[in-house]
Amino acid sequence: MRVDFLRDVLRDREFLAYVVARQSSWLAYSLESTAVFWQIYSIRHHAFDLGLVGLILFVPQLALALPAGVLADRYDRRRICAGVAATEFAMLCVFVWLALSGSRSLWSYFTAIVVIGTVHAIGTPAERSLLANIVRPHHFVRAAALSSTIGQLITIGGPALAGLLLAIAAPWAFASAAIFYAVASFGFLFLRERASTSDNLPLWNAAVEGIRFIMQRQIILGAISLDLFAVLFGGATALLPIYASQILHVGAAGFGILRAAPAVGAAVVAAYIARRAITSRAGALLFGCVAGFGVFTIVFGLSRNFWLSFAALALTGGFDMVSVVIRNALVQLGTPDGMRGRVSAVENVFIGASNELGAFESGAVAALIGAEGSVVLGGIATLLVIVLWAFVFPALPRFDRLVKAPSRG
Numbered sequence: 001m002r003v004d005f006l007r008d009v010l011r012d013r014e015f016l017a018y019v020v021a022r023q024s025s026w027l028a029y030s031l032e033s034t035a036v037f038w039q040i041y042s043i044r045h046h047a048f049d050l051g052l053v054g055l056i057l058f059v060p061q062l063a064l065a066l067p068a069g070v071l072a073d074r075y076d077r078r079r080i081c082a083g084v085a086a087t088e089f090a091m092l093c094v095f096v097w098l099a100l101s102g103s104r105s106l107w108s109y110f111t112a113i114v115v116i117g118t119v120h121a122i123g124t125p126a127e128r129s130l131l132a133n134i135v136r137p138h139h140f141v142r143a144a145a146l147s148s149t150i151g152q153l154i155t156i157g158g159p160a161l162a163g164l165l166l167a168i169a170a171p172w173a174f175a176s177a178a179i180f181y182a183v184a185s186f187g188f189l190f191l192r193e194r195a196s197t198s199d200n201l202p203l204w205n206a207a208v209e210g211i212r213f214i215m216q217r218q219i220i221l222g223a224i225s226l227d228l229f230a231v232l233f234g235g236a237t238a239l240l241p242i243y244a245s246q247i248l249h250v251g252a253a254g255f256g257i258l259r260a261a262p263a264v265g266a267a268v269v270a271a272y273i274a275r276r277a278i279t280s281r282a283g284a285l286l287f288g289c290v291a292g293f294g295v296f297t298i299v300f301g302l303s304r305n306f307w308l309s310f311a312a313l314a315l316t317g318g319f320d321m322v323s324v325v326i327r328n329a330l331v332q333l334g335t336p337d338g339m340r341g342r343v344s345a346v347e348n349v350f351i352g353a354s355n356e357l358g359a360f361e362s363g364a365v366a367a368l369i370g371a372e373g374s375v376v377l378g379g380i381a382t383l384l385v386i387v388l389w390a391f392v393f394p395a396l397p398r399f400d401r402l403v404k405a406p407s408r409g
Helices: 002-010 013-044 047-074 077-100 106-128 137-168 170-188 203-215 218-233 236-247 251-275 282-302 306-333 337-350 352-369 371-392
Strands: none
Touching: 013 047, 013 077, 013 106, 013 137, 013 170, 013 236, 013 251, 047 077, 047 106, 047 236, 047 337, 047 352, 077 106, 077 170, 137 170, 137 251, 137 306, 203 218, 203 337, 218 282, 218 306, 218 352, 218 371, 236 251, 236 282, 236 306, 236 352, 236 371, 251 306, 282 306, 282 371, 306 337, 352 371
């Protein structure tokens, strides 16, 4: 089965085009986010400024999620993704100009970040809905894990590379991200165009169908809401500039390595799942991995040793990858294609936008009680959420199989 799977997907030119486009975008985002957080923190060295970046990215995700989902279901998803990557390229060129000019105006940077947050909100539902149209349903979990493995391996190098480029000069980091967004924009256009659906519903009625669909399926609702609060409270990544410069004293290069650490753990786990798919006890595994995420978030918060901090972050990335694969399979395989964009949009509010809101929460709490207190408190809150969710969604920890075996004959 493993040989058949690899043979099938590696012969699929469309899947390969998807991987190139997706991973180029992933690498570009990795470079971009690392450079943006470092650049913003370097202007005033205020923890709250890091939180503001998260808030600025969150607001468009929340405001545009439902219309973006309808857009992904009614229009060509590949063109949406290509347009988003092209806009990201333009905004990175703005960052290059700001850095070269020596600008220390936070509002100039924040204006560009607003545009980035807006196009992310528009493009994410379309991008998350692409893979389910490309591979067969019984190959989806492994294909998603294989794509994630490649992506995480690339992302390992992204923050480390960004750290090295930042140590030379910030414009180099922003320019590198811009180049990879250009590659992604062209790559998405090599995917086959597929007929869009039209349910003839008014925009608002069509948009709320995604919410209604999720609310009626308690397993999906429980899985994505559990991830929401884990990501919301476990936002240690947003505070890495503080840890690198003031706690661990490792500078820009060390900051890049720490940013890469979660991807190291995620890549190892994703590679394992690509070879050995999750076949049973998915719910219990989800709860166990979210608990591991919370525990090692606490370890990172308390650590004063660089390599222990790196290991803790790598383990949080590994545990998080399992929950990502489980949640993604539940949502994408349990949703009709004509609804995937809208359901992915709601999922993005729960998960994708919670990364940004979690960054704001971490920055705001760090401004009050310090970075270490913020991270440790977040890990403890994640563990408390797990206990609560076991009572609110009792069917979720007992959930067993993600996909049914394909029929023979």
